[in-house]
Amino acid sequence: MSERPLVFYTTLGCSLCEKAKPEIWPLLEKFGLFLQPVDIADDEELTRLFGWSIPVVGLGEVEDVLCWPFTSSELESWLQARLP
Structure with missing residues (x-):
């Protein structure tokens, strides 16, 4: 099974982003994902959407995302609904 990205919309100095990572890490291997950070500051549309x-x-899909705050179990449910 090849890994696919879990896009992590973030920006430099985001303290909440650091708090989210421990909720995310345990699920990456379980779902065959790797974390792909995307800095929203580099994209005007992403800044508008997620600032x-x-x-x-x-x-x-930027229309289908999970916004902080979320727990590991909430993220797991979200992923289960979207991944085969």
């Missing part, structure tokens, strides 16, 4: 809600995780 007030980072950290945000997704599987590539």
Whole structure:
């Protein structure tokens, strides 16, 4: 099974992003994912979409994301609903 990215919308100095990582790490291997950080400051549209809600995780579709705060079990349920 090849790994696919779990997109992690973040930006430099995001303290909440650091708090989210321990909720995310245990699920990466379980779902065959790797964390792909994307700095929203590099993209005007992402800044507009997620500027007030980072950290945000997704599987590539900006319309279907999970915004912080979330627990590991909430993230697991979100992933189970989207991954085969």
